[in-house]
Amino acid sequence: MVGVFLASEVFADAARMQSAALGFPAPFVLVPHPVQDRTDDEMRTAAEGAYAAVVAAVTAQPGS
Numbered sequence: 522m523v524g525v526f527l528a529s530e531v532f533a534d535a536a537r538m539q540s541a542a543l544g545f546p547a548p549f550v551l552v553p554h555p556v557q558d559r560t561d562d563e564m565r566t567a568a569e570g571a572y573a574a575v576v577a578a579v580t581a582q583p584g585s
Contacts, residue, residue, distance in 0.1 A: 525578040527571065529554040548578040 528536035530551040540546055552571050559567065 525550060525575055527552050527575070529556055548581065550574040550578055 524545075524547040526536070526540075526547060526549045528549050528551055531554040533551055536549050536551075540549065550571050552567050556564075556567075
C-alpha cells in the first residue's frame, strides 16, 4: 500500500524527522501555512494546488 501525508510548509523539517523516527518514510506534500484559519474557499484553493503533487507522490514508483 502506498501512502502520502500532507504537512504545513513551515513544518517540513519536523515532518521529515517524525516520519523517519516512526519508521514511516512515506512521501509527503507540503501545503501553504497557516491552515487552521483559512476559509473553505481558501482550503479548496490550497487542495487544488496540492492535488497534482499528491497524485504524483501516490503513483510514483518506490524509491523514485
